[in-house]
Amino acid sequence: MSKALTQVLTGSTDTDSDAAMQPYPGEVPAEGISLVNLTKKYGGIPVVDDVNLAIKPGEFMTFLGPSGSGKTTTLSMIAGFTDVTSGDLKIHGNPVKDVPANKRGIGMVFQNYALFPHMSVHANVEFPLRVRKIAKSERNSMIRDALAMVHMEEYADRFPAELSGGQQQRVALARALVYRPSVLLMDEPLGALDKKLRDWLQSEIKRVHREVGATFVYVTHDQEEALSMSDRIAVFNNGKIEQVGTGVELYEKPETLFVGTFLGESTVFYGTHAGTTSTGTVIDVAGTHLHTTSELKETKLALLLRPEKLFLSATDSATTSAVNEVTVSVKSATYLGAAWRYVVELPDGTSALVRTENNAGIPEVGQPALLRWNVESGVLLRDER
Ligand SMILES: Nc1ncnc2c1ncn2[C@@H]1O[C@H](COP(=O)(O)OP(=O)(O)OP(=O)(O)O)[C@@H](O)[C@H]1O
Numbered sequence: 001m002s003k004a005l006t007q008v009l010t011g012s013t014d015t016d017s018d019a020a021m022q023p024y025p026g027e028v029p030a031e032g033i034s035l036v037n038l039t040k041k042y043g044g045i046p047v048v049d050d051v052n053l054a055i056k057p058g059e060f061m062t063f064l065g066p067s068g069s070g071k072t073t074t075l076s077m078i079a080g081f082t083d084v085t086s087g088d089l090k091i092h093g094n095p096v097k098d099v100p101a102n103k104r105g106i107g108m109v110f111q112n113y114a115l116f117p118h119m120s121v122h123a124n125v126e127f128p129l130r131v132r133k134i135a136k137s138e139r140n141s142m143i144r145d146a147l148a149m150v151h152m153e154e155y156a157d158r159f160p161a162e163l164s165g166g167q168q169q170r171v172a173l174a175r176a177l178v179y180r181p182s183v184l185l186m187d188e189p190l191g192a193l194d195k196k197l198r199d200w201l202q203s204e205i206k207r208v209h210r211e212v213g214a215t216f217v218y219v220t221h222d223q224e225e226a227l228s229m230s231d232r233i234a235v236f237n238n239g240k241i242e243q244v245g246t247g248v249e250l251y252e253k254p255e256t257l258f259v260g261t262f263l264g265e266s267t268v269f270y271g272t273h274a275g276t277t278s279t280g281t282v283i284d285v286a287g288t289h290l291h292t293t294s295e296l297k298e299t300k301l302a303l304l305l306r307p308e309k310l311f312l313s314a315t316d317s318a319t320t321s322a323v324n325e326v327t328v329s330v331k332s333a334t335y336l337g338a339a340w341r342y343v344v345e346l347p348d349g350t351s352a353l354v355r356t357e358n359n360a361g362i363p364e365v366g367q368p369a370l371l372r373w374n375v376e377s378g379v380l381l382r383d384e385r
């Protein structure tokens, strides 16, 4: 482990550390974290490319994106482990580009717990306080509080090897929070855990976030995790942030095809602009005209639809002019407990996903059916493929 990393993990600082530290709970700073044209290049090639983002104080911000999209590199620049190539970085209004990692007043939790194996849970959590020369009398209550926050008080005397992965990760969280940093950075902290434990720790981390009031920046490539935890999500692709918004905004109103297809399930019709009407745009998809209420001046278009916005019915049922309608063939029907999931094949051979809570009246697998959706349900996007 590098010296800078150890220092940040443990909150250790060389000298006058208190100046950089904002104790929590305390006054919420007026400004959070701002990234201004932030760029990191390796060998002249940008891996973080002109990123602009304002993270609000006390916000739970998640960086979501595929592998190699620049999430860790961006987090690492905020932490101070990675030098900035160009652009600016401010924490609570203060420029920190030239401030060393250990003076930035941040805590950090990683995927691999990084607890000191030769120290008990108590000693691990105490370490940052000891380094910071906090009086023993004060230390014990701070350790107790931090361990209580993650429900690990009863494990104080155990060693890391005697804990499960989830318990180790909770101790790592307690150690990062014990000195009350105003910013906590987490890079895939639950990546090594099984699904059930991950779900539970997600809600624990959310609870801790509410209790401490610090700014959390959380990295994940798991869209469900991002949706369930975040105040806002920044979607990374190829070193750039494609869109920032709440989970609802990103799901309902994606601004790019990448964001729309990365977050949640979708069906996409690709076609060309075939004219505008008083109510929106007409798209030609392999000879079929589809209608949308949105407008976009692009030749190559993509119409994105969520599975719950699509309806399937028998081919002889009545229709209204407010819907789009395509004859399809039912390929599969899967019972999901609370809903049914259908895969249907469109005339051009592509498939669409349909989710419905009620399968009454839906034709059997192998039969033709009508696929319908309201004209306002489709999200019209540029075909960026
Ligand atoms: N030290 C380095 N030298 C050269 N290239 C690097 C270095 N660190 C990262 N990269 C490259 O920068 C890009 C972004 O990497 P980064 O680790 O930020 O991705 P990520 O979004 O965190 O991915 P993952 O989800 O896999 O963790 C990748 O293409 C990676 O290979």
Ligand SMILES: [Mg+2]
Pocket: 071, 072, 073
């Ligand atoms: Mg990463």
